[in-house]
Amino acid sequence: MSIMLDPTALDGAVRPARRNDLEGLTLPHGAEQSGATEAAHVEPEAEEMAQLRARMARLEAQALSRPADEAVPTTVSGRFRSAGAGTQLELRVDVDGPRPLMRISGDFFQISGATTNYVGSFVVDALTTTLTEGLVKLTGRGKFSFPVLSPHVEVSIVRGTAVAPTPGEATVQFSTDGGSPSASYLCAFVSPHFRSVQLEQDSVAGTVPFVSYDTGSLPQPPSSPARVLTVPAAYAEAGIEVQIAGAPDVVPAGAAGADARWSNAELHNAMVNHFSLWQNATRWQAWQMVATSHVDDTVRGIMFDAGGAFQRQGFAVFYDKIKGEDPVSRRAQLRTYVHELGHAFNLLHSWQKNLAIPPQPLGPNGGLGELSWMNYAQNFQPPPPAPGGTAAYWAAFPFQFTDSELVHLRHGFYRDVIMGGNPFLVGAAEVDVDLFDDPVVDNSGLALELRSNGTFRFGEPVVVEIKLSTTDVRGRSTHGRLHPNDGFVTVAIRTPSGETRIYRPPLIRCADHEDRTVLDAERPAIYDSAYIGYGKDGFYFQQPGQYQLRAQYHASDGSRVFSDVHRLNVRRPLTEADEDVAELMMSGDEQGTIFYLLGSRAESLESGNRALDEVLDRHPEHPLAVYPRMVKGFGVSRDFKDLTPAKELRVRPANTEEGIGQLSKVVESSAGDEGVDNITLGQVMRRLARVEARAGNPQRAAEVMDEMVEIFDRKHLNPHVMRDIRSQAERTREETTRP
Structure with a gap:
């Protein structure tokens, strides 16, 4: 059932003004909906409303009749708050002082016993302002976060004086489109800060x-x-x-x-x-x-x-x-x-x-x-x-x-x-993939491409390869930040049900430094790999069917380069083992976080790690077992700094033996056409070489890099890609054999 929440239904009874610092209160998640349900259809007491309006009228009359020698043009902007139980209004007035935006806004809270729930918010973007020596009157039509019947807002504030410059109380009156008054509030000045x-x-x-x-x-x-x-x-x-x-x-x-x-x-x-x-x-x-x-x-x-x-x-x-x-x-x-x-x-x-x-x-x-x-x-x-x-x-x-x-x-x-x-x-889910339309003119000299396996098993982590290349024989210079973590590449995902969402990585990484990449005949393209299966909205590929993806790249000159629509399919589980593995890998945010972080030994993620261990214990030969092995291998092969509640830093050392075992199995499963994607495989093998070196096997580390070059040679990759792989292998070999 749809409930129309109206300021008429919000309790605005007369009570003594007092400071009640909401900043220190914990507001339950989802209170906007629950508060709206509780507050709807609660009619204010007619006698209390009459008392409040009478007091508002007296304050306004006093302000208008103030002697001229007491009037000073003091500011009224800041935060105001009504008092007492029932519904509380926190009002923000922004009409004078530093950089005024000529707006008013507010939040409603429902106070019940010892708890406070958030109900909803409003803002008035276009104000009509009436000023006198003693009074500021602001009127306008509000935009609300919930449906209302009384969208018009009128705020009157008594100005301060030279002796007492703090603004007086603000009276707030809501009314219908037809001008009928509804709820009223009397709000005391709390702070000059919004x-x-x-x-x-x-x-x-x-x-x-x-x-x-x-x-x-x-x-x-x-x-x-x-x-x-x-x-x-x-x-x-x-x-x-x-x-x-x-x-x-x-x-x-x-x-x-x-x-x-x-x-x-x-x-x-x-x-x-x-x-x-x-x-x-x-x-x-x-x-x-x-x-x-x-x-x-x-x-x-x-x-x-x-x-x-x-x-x-x-x-x-x-x-x-x-x-x-x-x-x-x-x-x-x-x-x-x-x-x-x-x-x-x-x-x-x-x-x-x-x-x-x-x-x-x-x-x-x-x-x-x-x-x-x-x-x-x-x-x-x-x-x-x-x-x-x-x-x-x-x-x-x-x-x-x-x-x-x-x-x-x-x-x-x-x-x-x-x-x-x-x-x-939040709100990026409102963006439709069709809104990523091709520009009318594109002289950027750049091209963006999304690539991945055409078909993913249900529950398989979805990893896409992002390719940026030049279309200009003279070459182009731009930044090389292709991972969504850095905020320069945005990926839109349309699900089989028709919903379009923006992939939102769990963290925002600010790589704020000079970073120029030249794309030319010698190096016509650069690549990155991104796991987009889990983000701030949870798992993005939770239903079988066809998905459509499109990416947008923000170049260093301001150009926006769009990929073509990339399609991939998530197939239905075919066996009970498929269903069990998918359930273990996607049953909670902890598993998604572990995949996103490429492994973690945090105690807060313990249940997620247990679920991935179950995959390896119960289904070690399943094709998707390569992914728990990979994140387990990454996680255990590095030291883990743990900042304890006692504010002590302890370090859990790496388990190089287990790390080598897990990562080696990932390489074995991915050397052909199965397993992880090529960019991730290169990352796995470079980590494996470093772990071998740390375990005291520098010769084995060098051999791993030789194997990496051989594996990718057999995959018949582009010459410039192989050149980069050989360069990465050489740098890792030097790093792991350095005394």
């Missing part, structure tokens, strides 16, 4: 967390005033309060030995064990880890929170990539810290905003020309002939979010912004 979040920061010993940067220490735009910016100060300029939660902890790193690099699995495990504010809940709280370096040396920061239904709570920055005391280094540190926290607020990279909810228009040159914390300095590319690159970015960047980003931060619907709310890139 939202508040607590940030807990911990760091690994040997790192130095960022403190502040003086924007006047290096050249900047004349329109941008010189000031000292911290991370909280940068967000305060956007109207967002960032409160540092407690004293930062320093994690001893001695147990890690020489291995100071952190994997995605280790980071997520650290957050689950170490973030004292962390819960599987929706909360205005985030955790930042200042680590040494990522296993991918090009990565400066990462939003790694991939666990469960409550995401965007944890992110990391990597000190080794941005360290330094000079102004250039401090400036880079500020941008990286603000950028990664922006992802926790569900802000996308500048070139991805068309995938947001609600969708935002892209800035100049497909977003790459946008002057924002969320762009990459080296990728900054305004429309020609304006210069791009790092120097041009910093010469023009005013150290602030764009207007569209401010709209999201200040007025985005509650679940789209709060940590643990809607997953990152």
